[in-house]
Amino acid sequence: MKFFGEGLPGVNVDKLTGKLIAIEGADGSGRSTQIRLLTDWLEGHGYATVNVGLKRSNLVSEELEAAMQGNVLSPITFSLFYATDFADQLENIIVPALRAGLLVLADRYIYTLIARDIVRGGNPEWVESLYSIALVPDVVFYLDVAPRFLVERNMQKSAQLDYWESGMDIRLSRDIFDSFIRYQRLMRNEFRRMSEKYNFQVINGNRSPRSIALDLQKHVAPLLGEDRRAANQGIMHANGWL
DSSP, X not given: OOBSSSOOTTOOGGGOOSEEEEEEOOTTSSHHHHXXXXXXXXXXXXXXXXXXXXXXXXXXXXXXXXXXXXXOOOHHHHHHHHHHHHHHHIIIIIHHHHHTTOXXXXXXXXXXXXHHHHHTTOOHHHHHHHTTTOBOOSEEEEEEOOHHHHHHHHHHHHSSOOTTTTTGGGTSOSSHHHXXXXXXXXXXXXXXXXXXXXXXXXXXXXXXXXXXXXXXHHHHHHHTTOOHHHHHHHHHHHTTOO
């Protein structure tokens, strides 16, 4: 394991014996569903897990949510708020869990934050420097879903589109549906660029949850030191598919 940049002072990565698994993807990509399925599968095989994600810091999550509800965040404040939220979880949840040998599953990680900031006009070098303290995950999955499907899924889930996930703050369009499509296309392009730079596992998210879950499990099993063939058989037996 290694840090994205300079890292956290006083943290010896050689003593972080757990694994860090990140799942990235837009709202409606099925990301949280896959986190739940992967958590259940891992715990069913005897692995202890810890889940983290955006806006879950005890330090600033409530303040961040309140600021977002008021639509009052400037791009820089937006970046710094999320960086603080991440840093608090990294220091107080992620590092201790990895030191204890646990599996940490991140429902979104720094790559979403970097992509959001760059799409909003942030300087890539400055944005990436905010997360120099981050640990590089053992594997990053990006659930790639066409924007038109994201619209359908979000409307089915909540009958509305999120202001920030639609990029309304950067005035791409007055129409929230049009803005959502434009913003998600920009995010998708940025994730495709990052997938090459940071070696993501790009997963076709337009398929059924079961098909996606199998893909993730097949990639995770070797990471845990399992024999690939035996692990794949165990995956299907555990889920009742054999």
